[in-house]
Amino acid sequence: MTSLYKKYAYILSLVSLSVITASCSTASEMKHEISHQSQTQKASSNPAKLKNDDGFLITSLPYNSNAHLNCILSAQRMNCGSINLIDSSRLIKIYNFINPSYGDSVIFPETRAGVLLIASPSTSEAETPEINLTTVNKFGLVKSITLDASQNIVINQKYEVLYKEYGKDLKLKLNDQGEFVQ
Numbered sequence: 001m002t003s004l005y006k007k008y009a010y011i012l013s014l015v016s017l018s019v020i021t022a023s024c025s026t027a028s029e030m031k032h033e034i035s036h037q038s039q040t041q042k043a044s045s046n047p048a049k050l051k052n053d054d055g056f057l058i059t060s061l062p063y064n065s066n067a068h069l070n071c072i073l074s075a076q077r078m079n080c081g082s083i084n085l086i087d088s089s090r091l092i093k094i095y096n097f098i099n100p101s102y103g104d105s106v107i108f109p110e111t112r113a114g115v116l117l118i119a120s121p122s123t124s125e126a127e128t129p130e131i132n133l134t135t136v137n138k139f140g141l142v143k144s145i146t147l148d149a150s151q152n153i154v155i156n157q158k159y160e161v162l163y164k165e166y167g168k169d170l171k172l173k174l175n176d177q178g179e180f181v182q
Contacts, residue, residue, distance in 0.1 A: 049084065052107055052116070054094045057084035059106035059119075065131050065153035069121060072104050088120065095134075097142045102132060111159055113176035114138035121149065133161065137178030145172075145180055 050058045060082050071080035078085070085104040092098050095118070098105070102120035110116055116136040124130050129149040136142050147153055151164040159174035172180040 050109070052110070056086050056091070056094075056107050058109050059084045061108055061155055061157045061159075063106070063108065063119060063153075063155040065119070065121075065149045068106060068119065068131070069129060069149065072121065077104070091118070095136075097134065097136075097144075099132070108155070108159075111174065111176070115159075115174060115176065115178040117155075117159065117174065119155070122146075124148075133180070135174065135178035135180075137176075141178060143178050143180075 050060075052058055067080070068083055071077060071083045071085060074080060084106060086107060087104055088098055088100060088102045091105055092100055098118070098120065099122070102122050105118050105120040108117045108119070114137070118134045118136075120132045120134065122130045122132055130146050131149045131153050132144055132146045134142065134144045147161070147163050148165065154162040156162070161172040161174070161180060163170055163172075170182075172182060175181050
């Protein structure tokens with residue numbers, strides 16, 4: 001009887017072990033499936049961030065200078081929605097025309113004419129915020145303008161710059177040569 005009991009206990013333990021192993025395997029597969037679904041959901045709700053030809057993350061238009069400056073001041077600098085900050089020391093390695101005293105900049109998608117536009121914050125001698133807009137056309141010609149950022153500056157999808165100067169609403173348009181014209 002003892003031998004029959006041992007045999008029964010042995011078979012029962014094998015069955016139990018088999019059930020436990022199967023449930024662990026199923027749990028692992030379910031965990032993997034849940035993880036995969038979570039990643040798929042994140043990817044669809046957060047589209048891949050685009051980079052330019054030089055490997056820098058692109059900030060989509062429209063652009064808002066207040067959002068840019070607030071992102072720089074934020075504790076969560078790498079999580080600022082559509083603003084993709086790029087440290088000026090990294091930019092200088094590729095774009096040697098960038099002033100090293102500029103703050104964290106943003107790069108926009110190239111225009112249809114191949115013009116690159118970079119927005120970089122700085123501070124004037126009077127300690128007011130400024131945004132430096134630097135363009136590089138398809139021939140490599142660099143142009144730059146500086147605007148007072150104490151009032152919000154907006155750049156829309158047509159590469160029109162909307163800003164205020166002395167209380168007046170003004171607009172500049174980026175042309176195919178990389179120049180801002182009225």
